[in-house]
Amino acid sequence: MATVAELEVRTGRRAELALLGIAWVIIVLSRALVDYHADFLELAPLAIYGGGAAALMLACHLIIRRYAPSADPVLLPAVFAINGVGLAMIRRIDFAYAQYRGRETDFGAAQIGWTIAGVILAMAVILVIRDHRKLRRFTYTAGVVGLVLYLLPLVPGLGVEINGARIWIDVFGRSLQPGEFAKIAMVVFFAGYLVTNRDTLALAGPKILGLRFPRPRDMGPLLVVWAAALLLMIYQRDLGASLLFFGIFLGMLYVATQRISWVITGVALFGVGAVAAGIVFPHVRSRYDAWLHALDPEVYSSGTSEQLVRGLFGMASGGLFGTGLGQGRPDLVPYAESDFIIASIGEELGLTGLMALLVLYLIVVQRAFRTSIGVRDGFGKLLAAGLGFSLALQVFIVVGGVTRVIPLTGLTTPWLAYGGSSMLANWIVVGLLLRVSDQARRARTEASA
Amino acid sequence: MNEPARRLSVIVLVLFLALLGATSWIQVINAEDLNQDPRNVRTLYREFGNFRGPIVVDGQSVVYSTPVDDPYNYQRSYTDGELFASATGFYSIVYGRTGLEQTENQLLNGSDDSLFWTRLGNLFAGEQQQGASVETTLSGSLQRVAAEALGDRAGAVVALDPETGKVLAMVTSPTYDPALLAGHDTSVVNENYANLLADPAGPLINRAIAGDTYPPGSTFKLVVSAAALESGFTPDTELYAPQELELPGTTTTIGNYGGVACDPSDHMSLADALRVSCNTAFADLGMSLGWGVIERKAHDFGWDEPLDIPLPVTASRLPESPDAAQTAMSAIGQYDVRATPLQMAMVAAAIGNDGTLMRPYLVDAVRAPDLKVLSTTEPEVLRESMTRSDATDLREMMVDVVSNGTGAGARIGGVEVAGKTGTAETGRDTAPHTWFVSFAPADDPVVALAVIVEEGGDGDRGATGGTVAAPIAKAVMEEALRLDAEGDL
Numbered sequence: 001m002a003t004v005a006e007l008e009v010r011t012g013r014r015a016e017l018a019l020l021g022i023a024w025v026i027i028v029l030s031r032a033l034v035d036y037h038a039d040f041l042e043l044a045p046l047a048i049y050g051g052g053a054a055a056l057m058l059a060c061h062l063i064i065r066r067y068a069p070s071a072d073p074v075l076l077p078a079v080f081a082i083n084g085v086g087l088a089m090i091r092r093i094d095f096a097y098a099q100y101r102g103r104e105t106d107f108g109a110a111q112i113g114w115t116i117a118g119v120i121l122a123m124a125v126i127l128v129i130r131d132h133r134k135l136r137r138f139t140y141t142a143g144v145v146g147l148v149l150y151l152l153p154l155v156p157g158l159g160v161e162i163n164g165a166r167i168w169i170d171v172f173g174r175s176l177q178p179g180e181f182a183k184i185a186m187v188v189f190f191a192g193y194l195v196t197n198r199d200t201l202a203l204a205g206p207k208i209l210g211l212r213f214p215r216p217r218d219m220g221p222l223l224v225v226w227a228a229a230l231l232l233m234i235y236q237r238d239l240g241a242s243l244l245f246f247g248i249f250l251g252m253l254y255v256a257t258q259r260i261s262w263v264i265t266g267v268a269l270f271g272v273g274a275v276a277a278g279i280v281f282p283h284v285r286s287r288y289d290a291w292l293h294a295l296d297p298e299v300y301s302s303g304t305s306e307q308l309v310r311g312l313f314g315m316a317s318g319g320l321f322g323t324g325l326g327q328g329r330p331d332l333v334p335y336a337e338s339d340f341i342i343a344s345i346g347e348e349l350g351l352t353g354l355m356a357l358l359v360l361y362l363i364v365v366q367r368a369f370r371t372s373i374g375v376r377d378g379f380g381k382l383l384a385a386g387l388g389f390s391l392a393l394q395v396f397i398v399v400g401g402v403t404r405v406i407p408l409t410g411l412t413t414p415w416l417a418y419g420g421s422s423m424l425a426n427w428i429v430v431g432l433l434l435r436v437s438d439q440a441r442r443a444r445t446e447a448s449a
Numbered sequence: 450m451n452e453p454a455r456r457l458s459v460i461v462l463v464l465f466l467a468l469l470g471a472t473s474w475i476q477v478i479n480a481e482d483l484n485q486d487p488r489n490v491r492t493l494y495r496e497f498g499n500f501r502g503p504i505v506v507d508g509q510s511v512v513y514s515t516p517v518d519d520p521y522n523y524q525r526s527y528t529d530g531e532l533f534a535s536a537t538g539f540y541s542i543v544y545g546r547t548g549l550e551q552t553e554n555q556l557l558n559g560s561d562d563s564l565f566w567t568r569l570g571n572l573f574a575g576e577q578q579q580g581a582s583v584e585t586t587l588s589g590s591l592q593r594v595a596a597e598a599l600g601d602r603a604g605a606v607v608a609l610d611p612e613t614g615k616v617l618a619m620v621t622s623p624t625y626d627p628a629l630l631a632g633h634d635t636s637v638v639n640e641n642y643a644n645l646l647a648d649p650a651g652p653l654i655n656r657a658i659a660g661d662t663y664p665p666g667s668t669f670k671l672v673v674s675a676a677a678l679e680s681g682f683t684p685d686t687e688l689y690a691p692q693e694l695e696l697p698g699t700t701t702t703i704g705n706y707g708g709v710a711c712d713p714s715d716h717m718s719l720a721d722a723l724r725v726s727c728n729t730a731f732a733d734l735g736m737s738l739g740w741g742v743i744e745r746k747a748h749d750f751g752w753d754e755p756l757d758i759p760l761p762v763t764a765s766r767l768p769e770s771p772d773a774a775q776t777a778m779s780a781i782g783q784y785d786v787r788a789t790p791l792q793m794a795m796v797a798a799a800i801g802n803d804g805t806l807m808r809p810y811l812v813d814a815v816r817a818p819d820l821k822v823l824s825t826t827e828p829e830v831l832r833e834s835m836t837r838s839d840a841t842d843l844r845e846m847m848v849d850v851v852s853n854g855t856g857a858g859a860r861i862g863g864v865e866v867a868g869k870t871g872t873a874e875t876g877r878d879t880a881p882h883t884w885f886v887s888f889a890p891a892d893d894p895v896v897a898l899a900v901i902v903e904e905g906g907d908g909d910r911g912a913t914g915g916t917v918a919a920p921i922a923k924a925v926m927e928e929a930l931r932l933d934a935e936g937d938l
Contacts, residue, residue, distance in 0.1 A: 312483055313489040381450045396465070
């Protein structure tokens with residue numbers, strides 16, 4: 001019957017290899033440009049870098065060919081390309097710090113290490129988790145783990161406060177952001193919980209203004225998650241993690257129940273919480289001020305919006321085409337290599353480069369949704385959609401914060417910004433998505449074989 | 450669950466569109482405002498980080514940038530800085546820019562729209578943004594001769610090509626060296642600037658175009674003569690020229706230079722009155738013409754109109770509805786009549802160019818870093834100041850001034866010179882400002898100019914335009930004629 005069209009379906013491994021080739025060119029070329037403009041271009045190190053990247057990418061390709069042969073062919077190359085641009089940019093910022101600030105940093109080399117570790121983790125996910133449905137068994141374990149990870153920074157002696165946000169913990173002298181891992185655990189938990197309880201949650205309640213709202217007695221879980229999000233916002237002093245956490249839950253709840261009334265209720269609750277927090281807590285309020293009145297002389301001179309405005313100046317100086325890699329002054333923005341790497345990219349690669357990057361993210365996210373629609377089991381659908389939506393929301397919160405769409409928060413840009421936790425966690429997400437997509441597309445490729 | 454997943458992916462799309470919109474707003478639509486924000490140090494750094502184009506006189510870069518090893522990357526240098534400061538201005542990391550450094554800034558620093566393709570080329574070649582070179586209309590040797598002729602005396606010389614409006618020389622004295630302000634040691638620059646500002650002689654003032662405007666004195670009689678010719682007078686028309694003229698409604702009288710009678714008969718022709726610069730004749734002529742006629746003629750020569758050459762030129766001024774006595778004083782270039790030296794050079798140029806006043810300009814051409822010409826200034830008519838026949842009459846009257854009258858000091862052997870002297874009361878108890886405006890050769894001038902020496906140069910109460918300013922004009926005209934003969938002008 002319908003198998004005629006499906007005869008065309010291929011595993012896509014060749015396409016993946018070709019796309020990886022393109023990603024490799026971007027990775028190597030961007031680094032070569034950075035080195036060239038820093039008068040640092042030597043062929044031997046570049047060859048090692050290019051060779052290493054090729055080896056790593058090829059290894060991934062072979063592992064996927066063997067253990068997830070039907071996995072989505074676009075995901076991996078797109079993420080590699082984003083990661084490569086990030087590596088080049090961070091190296092460039094190292095040079096800028098050295099040249100203009102006399103500051104010796106080696107974020108670039110450290111980030112290469114994190115990248116390799118992240119890629120290995122992603123492959124380990126594919127090798128260890130042969131079937132994503134097994135994860136459903138760990139639904140409540142994941143819930144507890146996620147909660148503990150979120151709470152770790154609040155443990156005295158372990159948590160560290162950086163930049164006014166308490167989202168780091170100190171492990172052997174390194175600061176980690178456990179929230180990045182908690183995000184994954186929470187997606188697993190929500191997926192398992194919602195696939196089991198979706199029928200109850202989808203039950204109709206009272207009708208208000210033409211919309212059917214859930215029964216009040218089923219509101220429990222939503223209220224619990226809402227309270228948890230508010231606690232996160234207040235105690236960690238970070239709007240980003242809380243918004244991400246709550247947003248993921250709402251998105252997945254919607255996918256599970258198909259009830260827009262849940263989303264409306266949730267958004268209203270979060271809005272009330274956010275406004276209330278702004279009224280009650282001065283540190284939240286100053287974040288809002290910095291967002292709404294960033295260029296106001298009073299707000300600026302008080303220092304609350306200075307980083308944000310400097311980022312805006314950087315992006316504005318980049319214009320349409322950017323100053324070119326190695327020709328701007330990204331060092332003039334605090335945390336140019338991590339929180340504000342988007343501003344650095346906007347400055348040196350211009351609006352064109354930034355848009356290209358955002359489109360790459362969009363491609364990754366859309367592939368995740370594609371996977372969600374393709375996979376057959378409900379848990380897999382929720383997992384893929386949840387992971388995809390978490391990536392999208394995280395990018396939106398970070399880039400939106402830097403570009404004044406929403407208040408600035410302390411999240412990192414996946415695969416791009418400097419930081420180990422974020423790199424490892426987001427590569428795990430890639431591994432999970434590849435795994436689910438293998439399942440999603442295998443059904444069709446096998447059917448056509 | 451497929452349908453909501455699909456819808457969620459649409460929501461994601463909307464979120465990303467918001468991001469694309471916000472980045473476009475910041476990086477393109479609102480970028481200009483952000484770049485201009487005074488808190489933005491980036492614009493400043495980038496400005497200094499770029500290779501700034503040179504300013505060229507006679508094919509030689511008199512202002513240029515050289516790479517240096519400091520945070521500003523380039524040092525601005527000035528060859529013969531004092532000589533060309535009136536045109537080039539300075540470029541300082543502390544005090545900003547003046548002169549061509551300011552008006553041509555976007556071309557010099559490479560950010561002008563006309564350099565878009567050059568910038569795009571640089572972008573792809575991975576090269577730094579480069580500025581264009583600005584070629585001036587100045588003649589280096591004419592500028593030098595004018596400056597040397599003026600010497601240490603306070604004043605100005607402006608020389609124009611009457612046919613095109615090119616500014617061939619623009620000298621102001623005293624002057625300064627822009628290099629004093631172009632250094633990268635801010636404390637030294639601060640001190641130098643403070644010294645220049647404190648100097649009572651005002652070396653930072655460009656007297657040629659933008660200083661305090663001067664009373665034009667008898668040189669204004671050219672404008673009154675032009676008004677008379679237009680009103681039907683001829684050079685031979687008899688004027689009333691008493692030894693003393695009582696001003697109506699007052700007890701004051703106007704006398705002539707030295708208190709002498711212009712003519713024993715108390716009457717003389719218009720041409721003779723100009724030749725001997727008879728005050729009473731012109732004061733009476735002014736009253737009989739009426740202020741409106743003179744004012745209109747002055748406007749025809751450019752009074753009351755600010756200019757950009759592209760340096761901003763202060764508008765020369767006229768009195769507002771003067772009574773008869775004030776009109777009489779104004780007609781001899783006193784009372785509230787004020788003129789820049791450039792304005793008086795424009796009067797001479799218009800008369801020399803058959804009555805057509807060309808728009809004066811200082812920038813001849815702009816070249817991209819690859820030497821391709823980006824733009825050249827085309828000569829442009831500013832005004833038809835006089836009819837051709839009136840201009841011919843007035844020119845002959847001016848030739849008479851030099852060959853038989855007060856302008857004898859500007860005579861050049863073998864060449865007809867047209868000129869007019871001026872000796873203007875400063876309104877203070879000082880020696881008079883001395884003027885000379887002229888052009889040569891009279892029938893087809895290669896140069897028209899105005900010279901002013903403030904307070905007679907050495908404070909001599911007896912100084913006149915004929916004795917002090919005319920010899921300077923003569924030196925400049927001789928050099929212009931020499932350059933023209935060699936094909937260098």
